[in-house]
Amino acid sequence: MVMADKPQYRVIGTRPLRPDAIDKVTGRAQYGADTRQSGMLRGYVLRSPHAHANIRSIDTSKALAYPGVKAVITAADFCLPGQTVADLPDLTTNILAGSKVYYHGQAVAAVAAISDEVAREAARLIDVDYEVLQPVLDVREAMLPGAPVLHEAMRTRTPEGPGAEPSNIVAHAVVVFGDPEAALADCDVVVEGDFSTRMVHQGYIEPQAATAMWNPDGQVTIWTAHQGSFPARQATATILNHPSSKIKVVLTEIGGGFGGKIAVYLEPVAAMLSKKTGHPVKLQMDRVDVFEGTGPTPGTSIRAKLGATKDGNFKVYMADMAYENGAYAGTAANYATMVATACYDIEHVRLDGYDVVVNKPRTQDYRAPSSPAAAFAMEQLVDQMAEKLNMDPEKLRLQNSSREGTRGSMGMPFARIGHEEIVQAALDSDHYNSPLEGPNRGRGTASGYWFNVGLRSSVNVTVQPDGTVALSVGSTDLSGTRTSLAMQLAETIGVDFEDVKAAVVDTDSVGYNDVTAGSRVTFGTGMATYEAGKNLIAAMKERLATTWNVPADDIQFEAGKFSSPDGSKSGTFKEIAQLVVGRGPGLTVSGSVNAGFLQGGGFAHHIVDVEVDPDTGKVQILRYTAIQDVGTAIHPAYVEGQLQGGAVQGIGWALNEEYFYDDNGRMLNSSFLDYRMPTTLDVPMIDTILVEVPNPLHPYGVRGVGEPPIVPPLAAIANAVAHATGVRQYQLPMSPRRILQTTGKIEE
Amino acid sequence: MATVIIPAVLRPVTGGVTKVDAAGSNVREVIDDLVRQYGGLRDRVIDENGVRPEVFIAVSGHEVFDLATAVAPDAEVNILPAIAGG
Numbered sequence: 024m025v026m027a028d029k030p031q032y033r034v035i036g037t038r039p040l041r042p043d044a045i046d047k048v049t050g051r052a053q054y055g056a057d058t059r060q061s062g063m064l065r066g067y068v069l070r071s072p073h074a075h076a077n078i079r080s081i082d083t084s085k086a087l088a089y090p091g092v093k094a095v096i097t098a099a100d101f102c103l104p105g106q107t108v109a110d111l112p113d114l115t116t117n118i119l120a121g122s123k124v125y126y127h128g129q130a131v132a133a134v135a136a137i138s139d140e141v142a143r144e145a146a147r148l149i150d151v152d153y154e155v156l157q158p159v160l161d162v163r164e165a166m167l168p169g170a171p172v173l174h175e176a177m178r179t180r181t182p183e184g185p186g187a188e189p190s191n192i193v194a195h196a197v198v199v200f201g202d203p204e205a206a207l208a209d210c211d212v213v214v215e216g217d218f219s220t221r222m223v224h225q226g227y228i229e230p231q232a233a234t235a236m237w238n239p240d241g242q243v244t245i246w247t248a249h250q251g252s253f254p255a256r257q258a259t260a261t262i263l264n265h266p267s268s269k270i271k272v273v274l275t276e277i278g279g280g281f282g283g284k285i286a287v288y289l290e291p292v293a294a295m296l297s298k299k300t301g302h303p304v305k306l307q308m309d310r311v312d313v314f315e316g317t318g319p320t321p322g323t324s325i326r327a328k329l330g331a332t333k334d335g336n337f338k339v340y341m342a343d344m345a346y347e348n349g350a351y352a353g354t355a356a357n358y359a360t361m362v363a364t365a366c367y368d369i370e371h372v373r374l375d376g377y378d379v380v381v382n383k384p385r386t387q388d389y390r391a392p393s394s395p396a397a398a399f400a401m402e403q404l405v406d407q408m409a410e411k412l413n414m415d416p417e418k419l420r421l422q423n424s425s426r427e428g429t430r431g432s433m434g435m436p437f438a439r440i441g442h443e444e445i446v447q448a449a450l451d452s453d454h455y456n457s458p459l460e461g462p463n464r465g466r467g468t469a470s471g472y473w474f475n476v477g478l479r480s481s482v483n484v485t486v487q488p489d490g491t492v493a494l495s496v497g498s499t500d501l502s503g504t505r506t507s508l509a510m511q512l513a514e515t516i517g518v519d520f521e522d523v524k525a526a527v528v529d530t531d532s533v534g535y536n537d538v539t540a541g542s543r544v545t546f547g548t549g550m551a552t553y554e555a556g557k558n559l560i561a562a563m564k565e566r567l568a569t570t571w572n573v574p575a576d577d578i579q580f581e582a583g584k585f586s587s588p589d590g591s592k593s594g595t596f597k598e599i600a601q602l603v604v605g606r607g608p609g610l611t612v613s614g615s616v617n618a619g620f621l622q623g624g625g626f627a628h629h630i631v632d633v634e635v636d637p638d639t640g641k642v643q644i645l646r647y648t649a650i651q652d653v654g655t656a657i658h659p660a661y662v663e664g665q666l667q668g669g670a671v672q673g674i675g676w677a678l679n680e681e682y683f684y685d686d687n688g689r690m691l692n693s694s695f696l697d698y699r700m701p702t703t704l705d706v707p708m709i710d711t712i713l714v715e716v717p718n719p720l721h722p723y724g725v726r727g728v729g730e731p732p733i734v735p736p737l738a739a740i741a742n743a744v745a746h747a748t749g750v751r752q753y754q755l756p757m758s759p760r761r762i763l764q765t766t767g768k769i770e771e
Numbered sequence: 772m773a774t775v776i777i778p779a780v781l782r783p784v785t786g787g788v789t790k791v792d793a794a795g796s797n798v799r800e801v802i803d804d805l806v807r808q809y810g811g812l813r814d815r816v817i818d819e820n821g822v823r824p825e826v827f828i829a830v831s832g833h834e835v836f837d838l839a840t841a842v843a844p845d846a847e848v849n850i851l852p853a854i855a856g857g
Contacts, residue, residue: 182787196779197787225857282857357780358854376779390857434776435849436832476855541855619834620827620851730856 029655029717029724033583034513038660039520041506043276052276055232055248060303063234064093066296067142068289068306069132069149070316071124074158074382074688075171078122078131078151085148086134091141094299095149097132101295103264113351115262117385118288124153125173125350126384127689128315130288135296135304158382158688162345163324165191165381173350173380193352193378198360198432201371206339210330213339214407218400220737220755221681222322222347224314225389226672226700229278231317232307235293239301243270243294248277250284250499251538252530262291270294273529280501281672282388285538286318314693318387319682321347321355323396329404335412337369337423342400345377346393349386353378358393361432363401365472366420366442366626368429382688388540390669391473391730395676395737402469402738403751416468416742417455420628421446435621441652441716442470442626448714454630454648464634464645467743471627471734475727476541477618477720480548481534484512484555484612488605490597492518492559494525496548497536502665502729504544507657508552511545511723515556517583518596534615542625542727545657546718547618553722555614562612563596566603623718627651627731629670633743640759640768642678642744648710649735654718654726666732667709673736675701679756773801773830775848784811793848798828799838801848816850827851 046052083095098108098119108121115121120131132149136142159165159173172189179186180194207213233247243265249255252272260267277284289306296304308316323346330339342363346355356376364372409416424443428436449455449468459466483495494512498504505525513520536548560580567585568575577588586593594602604610632645649666656662679699683692692698717724741752750765763769772792777785785791791808795801802822806813816826821838828835829849830842842848 180783182782182785184783184786194780194783197782198779199789280857285855285857354780354854357852360779361854374779388855388857392854392856433778433849433851435829435851438832473856474854476853478853478855538855540857543855617836619836620853621829621834 029715032514034510034520035655035657035723036659038658039506041503043505054229054278055275056307058234058246058275058305060234060236063303063305064135064137064300065139065142066133066135066293066304066306067139067146068130068292069146070312071120071127071129071131073124073153073155074127075156076124076153077156078120078124079154080152081132082150083132085150086145089141089145089148091137092134092145093302094135094296095132096295096299101262114258117351118262118291126382128384129350130316133292133296135300159191160381160383160684160688162322162347162379162381165379166345166377173382177352177380191380193348193380194357196357196360196376198372198374203339203341203371203373206371207328207330207341210338211333212408212411213328213330214404214411215328216400216404216753218325218327218403218753220323220396220399222319222383223676223680223682224319224698225281225283227279227281227283230308230310230313231284231289233289233293234303234305235290235297236303237294237298241269244273245270245290245294246273246275247290248275248284250280250501250540251536252497252499253535254285254538255287255290256530258287259290259294263294271529271531274499274527277499277501281390282392282540283318285540286387288317310695311693314698315690316384318349318385320389320392321349321386323347325396325400327400327404329408331408335414335419335422337367339371340364340369340401341373343375344397345379347381347383347386348378349383350380351385352380353386355386355393359397362394362472363397363432365431365624366425366470367423368425374432383682390672390733391471394471394473394734395673398469398471398734399737399741399755402735403741406467406742417446417450420470438623439716439719440624440626441714444714444716445626445628445650445652446470448650448712449628449630452630452648452712454646454710459632463637463747464632465743465745465747466630466632467739467741467746468628468630469735469738469742471731473542473625473730473734475546475622475625475730476543476620477547477550477622478537478543479617480536480551481613481615482548482551482555483533484559486559486600486604486610488601490600490605491522491524492516494523494552495528495533496525497528497530497533498544498548499539500527501539503658503661504548507545507661508548510657511549512552512556514723515553516559516596522597534613542729543622546622546721546725546727547616549723549725550616550618550721551614553614554616555612558612558614562610563599563603566607567599570603621720623720623726625652625726625728625731627735629735629739631739631743633740633747635744635747635762637766640762642757642762644674644706647707648712649732650712650714651728651731652714652716652726653728654721655715655724656713657723657725659713662713662728663711665728666711669729669732670709670736671701671706673733674706674740677737677740677755677757679758681756772844773842773846773848775801775805775850778850778852780852781812781815781850784815785809795842797838797842798830798835798840801842825853827853
């Protein structure tokens with residue numbers, strides 16, 4: 024669906040073959056673990072078997088004496104003079120524990136040796152003396168007085184000031200609009216629920232891997248599959264207390280991230296091992312390391328109420344939202360307060376967000392972080408409200424939809440957004456208008472939101488003597504952004520897509536780029552690319568002015584063609600480039616932007632049909648449609664892939680995935696055999712409907728598309744299951760066991 | 772005076788206050804007046820070089836990057852904590 028105000032483009036909106044496709048499908052692409060350097064050693068990280076323990080001492084002498092071992096390090100190697108491990112910041116102790124371990128799988132020590140096998144053998148000889156402590160694993164239990172305290176120095180940040188006693192509650196954020204208590208009393212209908220979701224992992228296919236070489240002159244090179252070379256450089260520099268300008272980060276291809284590869288884990292450790300040994304050192308995780316030692320997304324507990332008039336006008340939303348931060352302080356619940364009510368125009372709101380530490384891995388972002396759980400509560404209440412009012416849930420959503428000018432959870436009025444358009448597209452869709460027949464079947468719908476952000480980006484564009492151009496990008500290419508950026512450059516300078524060759528380059532070769540996250544690269548780095556394109560046209564005009572002997576300002580550039588003021592001389596970009604660069608000095612320009620925080624917002628809406636087996640509790644997805652306001656789809660096939668991928672990850676989160684712990688806080692399902700992610704056998708074709716409401720904040724109307732599609736599935740599937748079984752689902756995952764419990768087939 | 776909307780993450784610094792009236796004809800002056808009223812915001816919003824990199828400012832719904840941007844007397848100024856996503 025294309026809105027009437029979308030311009031016609033020449034390259035944008037086409038579907039060229041991605042230039043990295045052949046390397047990736049033939050195995051030639053080089054990922055993190057493929058890095059090989061002359062004289063390279065292998066490293067291994069020893070991890071904690073306990074979820075909560077004091078470290079009394081670490082004896083590395085036996086490991087160091089093991090034949091083939093070149094170095095063993097602990098957190099003590101990161102201390103400055105006069106500092107102890109107890110003084111180290113969270114950033115450092117999360118990569119090698121200081122005086123305490125806070126989760127099962129936390130890194131404790133690392134070995135560099137002549138082979139992986141030797142490093143593993145030697146690591147077993149490291150003697151760590153633990154004083155085991157009681158863990159706390161449940162977010163609500165961690166909030167109770169008397170719960171085991173992870174950080175003695177932690178005091179809850181509240182609007183009234185810091186708390187007096189040590190607490191696991193990092194912060195209590197409060198958002199209030201209007202007079203929610205009074206308005207609730209005036210509502211004709213109120214629905215409420217006590218919802219919970221479990222910690223889940225992003226499940227990227229490539230485990231973390233990093234290689235580092237510390238030269239004797241202090242220059243450090245790191246090869247890594249990371250979501251941001253510049254943020255990785257800065258974090259590594261901070262941990263190592265080494266100038267960031269002396270660290271070069273070289274990005275390899277990356278096998279997925281979804282927010283899970285924003286933090287550093289291995290990079291500083293590999294660098295320190297290299298410093299100690301004088302050799303390059305490679306570290307790579309296995310799947311167990313990834314599950315236990317990296318950052319999944321929080322489990323949550325949300326108690327929420329929605330109040331409306333008998334005509335279906337939403338008046339009040341109140342939610343008490345507790346989010347696991349894992350072992351260290353975070354801001355997940357604060358994020359939730361910023362997105363929870365974004366889809367609807369609600370006058371009276373109270374949101375209480377509690378960020379809480381528990382003895383689980385430090386959580387990280389995962390596609391639209393915090394928003395899926397918030398929507399799991401809100402969108403089920405919307406569905407319940409529709410039931411109570413005997414209204415079509417889509418029409419109820421449309422009636423209450425946010426639109427341009429509506430103030431979101433942050434109090435800011437939205438610019439042009441497309442939530443109404445996507446709900447209307449659902450109402451008009453073949454899926455929604457096709458009857459769902461048969462027993463044990465149900466249909467569910469839900470909406471979702473993510474801000475999307477712009478942040479800082481830089482690119483370089485070099486004109487080649489043959490008139491083609493090279494685009495050097497500093498943003499990690501997670502999802503085909505080399506192509507989406509090359510297409511924007513081709514559109515801007517009027518050349519064919521095939522005449523733009525895009526590559527991701529290292530931190531010494533391009534200006535600063537923020538992390539590849541928040542669906543920002545096609546938007547923010549796209550703006551930098553557009554700027555570079557404009558700068559390139561201006562530079563070409565300057566050169567052409569000398570050749571044509573006319574003022575540069577009088578030279579026209581339209582539809583990919585330069586022409587002199589009187590029209591007597593003209594040429595395509597490629598022809599002119601061959602003239603002014605092919606026969607002149609080289610030409611490189613850059614484009615740099617701060618695209619800011621506000622990207623315009625992205626909304627998604629999903630429809631799902633399920634069938635629930637009453638005997639086994641298995642939920643089968645019968646049909647699924649993902650609808651989204653995508654602004655302008657630069658490469659529609661990539662955009663459709665983002666919608667499909669987000670939906671499938673949401674299906675896994677809804678139905679099967681969870682971190683499963685024993686009472687001692689040890690994860691019991693840290694493999695893909697036991698941690699059940701969906702496969703192609705579990706899901707049907709995910710149909711997509713792209714709604715294009717161009718974003719006024721981007722020259723080509725781009726909106727980020729990667730985050731929003733994971734937001735609606737949890738609630739949409741829960742609504743579908745509720746309609747299929749007659750039983751509302753308040754807890755994830757809706758596994759067969761859970762379905763049988765809630766439908767009374769087996770005991771809780 | 773402009774009205775500055777304090778985001779939830781900074782309300783512990785303002786004692787829970789969500790809106791603060793601040794005087795000034797441009798963003799710099801408004802922020803200076805805000806920080807005069809709530810000294811604890813100084814390190815959270817600005818540093819010696821201006822607005823901190825993890826903070827964004829919007830005036831009447833439009834994000835601004837230049838501290839010299841004019842602020843009308845009835846303008847609403849939002850302080851936005853930068854978060855990205857996955």
